[in-house]
Amino acid sequence: MELSVILEYQDLDRKLMKLENELMGSDAAKEYAQNKHTVSTAQEQVVKQNRDAGEMIKQMNALIQEYESLEKELKEAEDSIPEVSDVNGADFFIRNVQKLLNQLKTLSQEIGKMSQRIVELNQNHAQSMAAGKDAAKKLNQSKAKYEEERAKILPEAQTVKEEISKVEAKCSPKFLEVYKRLRKQKRLPAVVPLMDGRSCGGCFMELAGDAIVKLNGQSFIECPDCGRILYKQ
Ligand SMILES: [Zn+2]
Incomplete structure (x- = not known):
């Protein structure tokens, strides 16, 4: 290919880039890009929170199941009170009931912490949703401004692009x-x-x-x- 074609191609592409830079450097384009970023950040947060919520609910259900089976075990233990004369049996009974009571206490603390975490997650989720909705609204507004700005350079950019495609045929x-x-x-x-x-x-x-x-x-x-x-x- 001819050197003149190479240089012509570069000149035309420079013109196109200048127009593109004008658009990208405008306040409308910057605002649009910023809002796009805010929306996608909110989307990522919501997705992550949903995933975390699913995980926490699973953990919570497991804790509740464990609690219920311990309760059952405790009830069974309490129902089988040994004879008063059975000293060893009485000792085992007391220690066993005490152990189960302690386990239940620990477990109920864990359940309390987990439900606190779920409450916090719900609050954060509500905040992310509100932020996402707000950002999406702003994004729409700034998109309109960006399109206005883009429309200003579009006719010239179109002409240059057509010239470029003619030269491209020779490249x-x-x-x-x-x-x-x-x-x-x-x-x-x-x-x-x-x-x-x-x-x-x-x-x-x-x-x-x-x-x-x-x-x-x-x-x-x-x-x-x-x-x-x-x-x-
Ligand atoms: Zn070099």
Whole structure:
């Protein structure tokens, strides 16, 4: 492909980027992005809280089951009061009942703590839902402003895009692949000239002789250091 095509492509893309930067730098776009972020944070919180709630309810049910079976055990123990003459049996009976009572006490404390945690989680969940609703409302409002801002640059951007697609038809697939990758990485300018016959105009590293020989035979090479599209003036 011709060097002039490469440079024309870069010029047009610069125009497009300038328009995009104008839009992205506007207050409306910044507000829109901020609100999007707030909404997605609230969504993540709600999802996490729902998951936690499911887990806590499972734990709570297990605690209640354990409590009920201990209660049953205690009742059975209390029902089998030994004969007054059976000293060892009486001793075991007292220790067993005491042990079960202690276990029940510990368990009921755990249940109390767990229900406190569930109450707190419900409160946080309600807060997240309210914050999410508020943010979603703001997001809609700021989206409208952002669209207004976008509409201002849209006709010009459309024209430039059409010009770009015409030039793209004259570009090699390899060039487009490398250029688009550099653009995505924001390594700009993506297309740079060879300086002083041996240095990259992007990263200023000196090229090895074989890279320069290669560049003499084709319209561009990728800089071995920074990966930019390097051409010879
Ligand atoms: Zn370079």
